Amino acid sequence: MQNTGLRSQVWNPTVVERLAHELARLAAKELTRSGGPVRAPDCLPRIKAILRREVKPGKIASVVSEIADASLHLCHPRFAAQQVAAPIPVAALVESVVAALNNSLAVWEMSPAGTAIDRDLFDRFKRLFGYPARAEGTVVAGGGYANLTALLAARAKLAPQAWNRGGARIAILAGAQTHYSVSRAAGILGLGCDAVFTIPLDSLYRTDAREVPAAFRAARRAGFRKFVLVATCGSTPTGSCDDLRSFSRMARREGAWLHVDAAHGGGFAFSRRHRHFLRGIERADSIAFDPHKMLFMPLAAGAVLVRDGRLLRNAFEQNAPYLFSGGKREFPDIGPFTIACSQRIDALKTWLTWKAYSNPLWDELTTGVCEVARAAYEFCARSRVLEPVHEPQLNILCYRLRSRPRSGGASDRLHWQIKEAVNASGRAYISSTVLDGRRVFRIVVMNPRTTESDIVQVMREVERAARQA
Numbered sequence: 032m033q034n035t036g037l038r039s040q041v042w043n044p045t046v047v048e049r050l051a052h053e054l055a056r057l058a059a060k061e062l063t064r065s066g067g068p069v070r071a072p073d074c075l076p077r078i079k080a081i082l083r084r085e086v087k088p089g090k091i092a093s094v095v096s097e098i099a100d101a102s103l104h105l106c107h108p109r110f111a112a113q114q115v116a117a118p119i120p121v122a123a124l125v126e127s128v129v130a131a132l133n134n135s136l137a138v139w140e141m142s143p144a145g146t147a148i149d150r151d152l153f154d155r156f157k158r159l160f161g162y163p164a165r166a167e168g169t170v171v172a173g174g175g176y177a178n179l180t181a182l183l184a185a186r187a188k189l190a191p192q193a194w195n196r197g198g199a200r201i202a203i204l205a206g207a208q209t210h211y212s213v214s215r216a217a218g219i220l221g222l223g224c225d226a227v228f229t230i231p232l233d234s235l236y237r238t239d240a241r242e243v244p245a246a247f248r249a250a251r252r253a254g255f256r257k258f259v260l261v262a263t264c265g266s267t268p269t270g271s272c273d274d275l276r277s278f279s280r281m282a283r284r285e286g287a288w289l290h291v292d293a294a295h296g297g298g299f300a301f302s303r304r305h306r307h308f309l310r311g312i313e314r315a316d317s318i319a320f321d322p323h324k325m326l327f328m329p330l331a332a333g334a335v336l337v338r339d340g341r342l343l344r345n346a347f348e349q350n351a352p353y354l355f356s357g358g359k360r361e362f363p364d365i366g367p368f369t370i371a372c373s374q375r376i377d378a379l380k381t382w383l384t385w386k387a388y389s390n391p392l393w394d395e396l397t398t399g400v401c402e403v404a405r406a407a408y409e410f411c412a413r414s415r416v417l418e419p420v421h422e423p424q425l426n427i428l429c430y431r432l433r434s435r436p437r438s439g440g441a442s443d444r445l446h447w448q449i450k451e452a453v454n455a456s457g458r459a460y461i462s463s464t465v466l467d468g469r470r471v472f473r474i475v476v477m478n479p480r481t482t483e484s485d486i487v488q489v490m491r492e493v494e495r496a497a498r499q500a
Contacts, residue, residue, distance in 0.1 A: 040088065053092035055124065061099055061106055062120045065480070068457025069107045077101035103460070108478055108485040109492075111407075112454075112462040114267065114295055114427075117478035118329040119396075121387060122380035126329060129376050136169075136374040137366035138354050145376035146362045152382040156336060159300050161313030167340025169365050170322075170332060170377045174294030175212035177319030177335040180370060182216045182259065183346040184317055184337045185288040189257040193221075194348055202255035203227045204246045206238025206273065208266040210292055226255070236269040236421055236466070238262065240277040247285050258287035264309055265296025265325075268464045268473070269420075270427030272296055275311030282316075291315040294333070296425065298325025301393035305401060308424065322381045325397050325426075327479060332377050343368045400426040400476040406483035407474055407490055416494040420471050429464060431471040432497060443470040445500060452496040459492040 040046065071077060078101050086094050104110060106117040134142035136149055149169060157166050171177050182203075190199035201222055205213050207229050214227050230246045233239040243260070250258060262278040263271070275291060282289035291312050297320025299305040300312075312318060315338065322332040337343040347368055349355070354372075355364055366372055384392070404426040411419040411430045420429040432449075435442045447470060450463045462473045472493060476486065 050091060051127070054095060057092065057096055057099055058124060061104070062118070062123055064104050064106045065108060069110050069460040070103045070454060070457055071101060072455055072457045074101045106478065108481045109459045109489050110478060111474040111476055111481065111486065111489050112460045114324050114475050115330065115477060116323060116327040117480065119327045119384055122327070122384050123329045125380055125383055129379055132376065134376055136376060137372050138364045139360050139362050142376060145379065146365060148376065148382050149365060149378040150362050152378045153336070155385065156334065160318060160336065162336055162338055165340050166336055166338050167343045167368060168334060168336035169369050170334050171369065172331045172371065173323070173333040174210060174292065174319055174321050175215065176370060177294065177321070177333045178210065178212045178292060179216040179219060180335045180343070180346070181290050181317035181319055181337065182220060184342045185259050185290065186220060187346040188288060188342050191345070197221055200255060201226060201257045201259060202250035202253070203259045203261060204230060204243065204250060205261035206230045206263060207232050208236060208238070208268055208271065209261055209263055210267055210294065213261055213292065236266065236271040238273045240274050240281070243278070243281050258285060260285070260287045260289050262289065262291050264291060264293040264312065265299070265425055267295065268466060269429055270295065270423060270425040272308040272424055275309065275315070279311050279314040288316045289314065290317045290319070292319050294319050294321040295324050297321065298393060299397050299425065301390050302397040303394055304398050305425065326381060326393060327396060328380050332381060396479040399479055400481070403476045403481050403483055403486050404428050404474070407486045410487055410490045414490070414494065416497050417490065420466055426476040427473065429466055429471045429473045439469055446470045446472060449493065449496045449500050452500070453492050456492065456496070459489040461489065461493065
């Protein structure tokens, strides 16, 4: 076989080190971004030009720089659109080492240090959420995977024959703002989306605890006798938090599995000011939470915890002697209780940040983004153009035009048009959602470097776009 010399070029230590420095410089620039547009107004032509461009090895860093410039800048202080964080620098920068190691967490012998770090991280999470030592969990690709994994454990408890025989009859009771991944998981698990019973919201956009008994009755009338009750801490549209202690009491009374989707709100366990929203989470049978949200980790870093770790292990069955051994190890294989086989050492970024900075960092960051969202709420309360739809519990706020078309359809189109104009300007970036049947504006403060002054400028951009619409 002809040797072209490409291999020696690609792995040349000098070339690799130079490229590493160039890419690290670009990453540092992005992580500390403060000026320029949030998204370049001409990003689409730039992207098309990049796709057409020939890439030579010596120009890799310059092409990556062009891609970064044409991208959406989540680290910009005036990005306030979705639940994706501006990551903590150390967590982002260590990712290149994780990729270089390329260890897989499925089995200890493929990732000895990574497995130990994952286990130590989850011992910390157990203590954080008040879970017993027998609990089990691990990092997963995101909240959707975490919810699916938790419901697999619930199925192992409520219908242990389902893995082999199928046909489980389990009702899932969940609030109207519950993340769509719960309903999706019902379909994946073969429970059927018709097994999901929706619970109405209260005036604070929380799942109305007073309506939970009616949901149980409706499920029983439909023939169900086994139940999963889902509570949310930090709903996606409004950031609302359900009354977890009340849900826990009702789950025990009804013999239901209680799952708490704290994908957004879980990180507030570190906030001395806001951790009260998580009271009662220690009583849940399972928890989903995303470090890539309120712990400000890079994607992807979801997590799942199950109170009785045996149920998580029983949720899966596998026959893979080429991977899993019957012998006991100090740090057991993770693969037998996760969906994925190939898993990066995603625990490292969270573990390293926690070890380096301890709890006070996340207390400061989570509390700070809530203060910035509160400043946006107060701005809307004073504005002649905008009005808040709700008072934020955490770092998400929905708001709308004070004067809007009477026609619902016209109002929806106007709100969407204004949102698009704000984002196209490059001066700010927001999102929208639908509440009470009507489209509204929405901000999510996910950058710890966003100040109250920044968020006021974002709101003023919305006002400006509204006046020009």
